[in-house]
Amino acid sequence: MMEDLNFDVIVVGSGVGGATFTDYLTRKSPYLKIAMLESGPYRTKKHFNQREIDMTALYFNRGAVLTKNLQLGVAAGNTLGGSSAMYTGVSFRPPKNVLANWRENYGLTFLTDEYVSSALDEIEKDISVHELPESWDNQNNQLFKKGAAKLGIPIKRLKINTKNCKQQGFCNLGCTTGAKQGALEVQIPRIIKRGVKLFCNTKVVSVEENKVNVIINDAPDGTVSNEIDSGVYQFKAKKIILAAGVLNTPAILLRSAKYLGLKNKNIGRYLTLHPAFNINGIHPEIVSNYRGFPKTVYTDYFSETENFYLETSFYFPGVTAKNNIGYGESHLEIMKNYDKMMSILILAHDKAEYHNRITIDKKGNTIVDYTISKQSKKALVKALKEATKIFFAAGCDKVLLPASNKNPLLKDDIDKLDTFISKKHLNLYKTPLSSAHPQGGSRMGTNSTIAVCDINGKVYGTNSIYVCDASLFPTSVQVNPYETIMLLSKWVAESIEIQPN
Amino acid sequence: MEPNFKENILLFAEIIVPELHKKASLKYAFIKNFKQLFLGLEKDSASKIKLLVNVIAKLSIVYNFKPFKELSFENRKKYIDKLFHFPVGKLVGGLTGLRSLVLISYYGIEDVWPTINYEGPINAQLK
Numbered sequence: 001m002m003e004d005l006n007f008d009v010i011v012v013g014s015g016v017g018g019a020t021f022t023d024y025l026t027r028k029s030p031y032l033k034i035a036m037l038e039s040g041p042y043r044t045k046k047h048f049n050q051r052e053i054d055m056t057a058l059y060f061n062r063g064a065v066l067t068k069n070l071q072l073g074v075a076a077g078n079t080l081g082g083s084s085a086m087y088t089g090v091s092f093r094p095p096k097n098v099l100a101n102w103r104e105n106y107g108l109t110f111l112t113d114e115y116v117s118s119a120l121d122e123i124e125k126d127i128s129v130h131e132l133p134e135s136w137d138n139q140n141n142q143l144f145k146k147g148a149a150k151l152g153i154p155i156k157r158l159k160i161n162t163k164n165c166k167q168q169g170f171c172n173l174g175c176t177t178g179a180k181q182g183a184l185e186v187q188i189p190r191i192i193k194r195g196v197k198l199f200c201n202t203k204v205v206s207v208e209e210n211k212v213n214v215i216i217n218d219a220p221d222g223t224v225s226n227e228i229d230s231g232v233y234q235f236k237a238k239k240i241i242l243a244a245g246v247l248n249t250p251a252i253l254l255r256s257a258k259y260l261g262l263k264n265k266n267i268g269r270y271l272t273l274h275p276a277f278n279i280n281g282i283h284p285e286i287v288s289n290y291r292g293f294p295k296t297v298y299t300d301y302f303s304e305t306e307n308f309y310l311e312t313s314f315y316f317p318g319v320t321a322k323n324n325i326g327y328g329e330s331h332l333e334i335m336k337n338y339d340k341m342m343s344i345l346i347l348a349h350d351k352a353e354y355h356n357r358i359t360i361d362k363k364g365n366t367i368v369d370y371t372i373s374k375q376s377k378k379a380l381v382k383a384l385k386e387a388t389k390i391f392f393a394a395g396c397d398k399v400l401l402p403a404s405n406k407n408p409l410l411k412d413d414i415d416k417l418d419t420f421i422s423k424k425h426l427n428l429y430k431t432p433l434s435s436a437h438p439q440g441g442s443r444m445g446t447n448s449t450i451a452v453c454d455i456n457g458k459v460y461g462t463n464s465i466y467v468c469d470a471s472l473f474p475t476s477v478q479v480n481p482y483e484t485i486m487l488l489s490k491w492v493a494e495s496i497e498i499q500p501n
Numbered sequence: 502m503e504p505n506f507k508e509n510i511l512l513f514a515e516i517i518v519p520e521l522h523k524k525a526s527l528k529y530a531f532i533k534n535f536k537q538l539f540l541g542l543e544k545d546s547a548s549k550i551k552l553l554v555n556v557i558a559k560l561s562i563v564y565n566f567k568p569f570k571e572l573s574f575e576n577r578k579k580y581i582d583k584l585f586h587f588p589v590g591k592l593v594g595g596l597t598g599l600r601s602l603v604l605i606s607y608y609g610i611e612d613v614w615p616t617i618n619y620e621g622p623i624n625a626q627l628k
Contacts, residue, residue: 318606429593429594
């Protein structure tokens with residue numbers, strides 16, 4: 001069936017960037033005809049089954065998007081709601097020093113303390129951001145607090161966006177109760193009610209001024225089908241909003257450069273990944289780790305001086321097995337202690353560097369070309385040492401590390417951490433380094449010599465194309481990026497001028 | 502998955518998770534899970550994995566003078582250990598990636614969960 005594919009606005013991507021933009025735009029201009037194109041399938045909470053192997057389908061390439069040098073794996077959502085369908089719900093405001101840098105060096109002057117504070121008050125209320133009570137801390141979180149307290153490391157409570165959470169602990173496999181107030185639960189039902197037309201399984205090949213060229217694929221078994229047949233289509237609109245996430249938005253721009261006459265050398269550049277290790281200690285007692293809410297506390301104590309955060313976290317058997325290095329009998333023995341594992345997530349702040357980028361291969365596929373800097377390596381090694389101290393202070397007998405020449409480390413090794421844990425033992429080809437917070441690649445700034453988009457999100461050199469996701473970030477925001485994406489999306493929606501037909 | 506590829510994956514997986522070598526009953530479930538992951542990969546990634554498995558098989562002739570599938574378990578283990586210390590970083594990175602797929606496939610087997618005291622999904626409607 002041929003459809004009328006002419007719209008006022010086309011939003012590419014249904015993650016938090018695209019969904020927040022569309023939510024605010026439809027509040028402002030309810031009569032616009034809007035289409036939302038999502039590359040992943042249409043799934044709702046009913047489609048989540050808490051089984052790790054099945055739920056890898058929620059991620060691009062089953063969660064295995066590797067950097068070109070094979071040193072780091074990037075996890076990003078490829079389903080309706082994007083990564084907000086399977087993140088933990090951790091909600092941070094952008095740090096003030098990051099915003100000051102963005103204002104002073106990139107001209108994002110609209111991000112005044114007043115604007116940010118009032119916008120995020122509104123957003124946080126809308127998506128139910130709150131601190132979880134201490135009574136919700138499972139033993140993994142309690143042990144983190146205990147270990148940090150013994151070492152005099154101040155901890156803070158994470159803010160989470162949930163409503164009526166049942167504490168099942170399966171956040172990263174999709175929330176089956178709909179408690180997590182991500183795009184899938186909040187903005188998408190809202191914008192569908194307002195008449196936004198949703199097209200899933202829709203890969204954007206390229207964009208031209210006022211045109212989006214796509215391939216619509218069949219819905220995978222068990223997911224909701226499109227009303228339109230699969231095939232090759234061209235959508236038309238007055239404005240096109242690219243909110244396909246950091247792995248895709250810059251790639252779409254690169255694939256479209258010839259149609260748009262774009263020669264901006266910054267497209268895809270200044271990628272940051274917030275590189276992370278998830279490491280485990282083994283406690284003598286059984287630890288409630290994968291039950292209950294996975295993350296309630298963190299420390300930013302090392303953020304300014306050593307460039308890393310430590311957060312609690314816990315994962316399911318497959319990912320936990322992957323995160324513990326090695327293989328064979330010794331690895332099997334380690335995994336027998338799954339129910340005694342305490343876990344800490346290390347997040348290193350990485351600098352936005354020109355050579356780190358999203359690029360495309362000859363077929364137009366995304367390539368993540370990223371090299372860990374010396375500074376990030378230093379931060380990761382230092383973080384591994386500090387996390388090890390917390391594990392032992394919390395009572396763990398053993399600690400399993402990716403940058404140690406002794407595995408596992410035992411309590412008696414505590415005085416020799418500098419000998420055992422060092423950069424020279426950090427073989428990035430063998431370590432489970434990962435990223436769930438890619439940022440940059442279509443950075444926002446006052447001119448095209450430093451940026452890809454202007455301060456209203458419009459791509460320099462185009463008339464109708466905008467960006468609205470974490471690829472706008474000029475540098476790493478240094479914290480979980482969800483609220484910052486919403487903040488910029490709200491701004492772009494408020495700034496954009498579109499008259500309905 | 503082609504039979505040759507499947508056989509080589511299983512031979513590699515037995516070194517990563519020796520229980521697969523000991524308990525034939527787990528092999529079917531492992532391959533089912535691995536296939537589910539593998540068929541869900543983007544074409545490019547799937548081709549690279551096929552290439553890597555091919556390299557593992559080919560290098561066996563160079564290192565062991567024997568095809569990979571003819572190596573005893575002990576010799577296969579020695580060989581894979583050697584590959585994990587190979588001087589080409591990308592080969593080691595590829596092996597580490599393949600190791601991840603194997604581990605996720607293995608620990609996705611319901612019969613394995615009791616061995617690590619994992620209780621599995623708790624949503625009553627799904628059990």
